[in-house]
Amino acid sequence: MTSAAETFGRHRRLPVLADMLPGARVRDTLLVLGSTLFMAALAQVAIPLPFTPVPLTLGTFGALLIGATLGPLRAGISLGLYLVLGMLGVGWFANGNSGWAIPTLGYVIGYLVAAIVVGRLARRGADRSPWSTFGIMMLGSLIIYAIGVPYLAIALDYSVGTALAKGAVPFLIGDAIKAAAAALLLPGAWRLIGKGNDNNDDAAS
DSSP states (O other): OOOHHHHHHTTOOOOOGGGGSSOSHHHHHHHHHHHHHHHHHHHTSOEEETTEEEEEOSHHHHHHHHHHHHOHHHHHHHHHHHHHHHHTTOOOSGGGOOSSOOTTHHHHHHHHHHHHHHHHHHHTTTTSSHHHHHHHHHHHHHHHHHHHHHHHHHHHTOOHHHHHHHHTGGGHHHHHHHHHHHHHHHHHHHHHHTOTTOOOTTSOO
């Protein structure tokens, strides 16, 4: 049996957790729309912090979990809907915000990009072991910061140091805890299913 590390190294195309559910088009539609609403719900659990305009939410964890479980195509569509509809006025960003002029919009854009990257890596087997899962979750978090922090700096005329201090540093420990939780959750789900190393050439992208 091929190990997860060997699978990832050879870039084999594997199923993600969503592919284990029955159905095809109906399943994918429900997963995409359900994940969009899931992101919207998580965003409303927002804790304002007095020293930063960026609230504490579960958005990063939700976006990366969606990427790993749905794969890059479905996750991209789901988070793309969340982003576009929110920019058009649906008040489901953190604290009920919407529009394109909010200073934290860069993080939402980062959710989309990170979910696609994490989904692609999950397709290569990187969500099968705790260490590789932790790694892709931390990579996804870095991608979100790489987009969100510069956007915050431009929107509020912050220096790079100030943007990092307000938009990244306060959340790093929490991100590591969330990545550790995912490192237990996702490989554990594969062990329960018993198909973590199976090929599935008909899986969605």
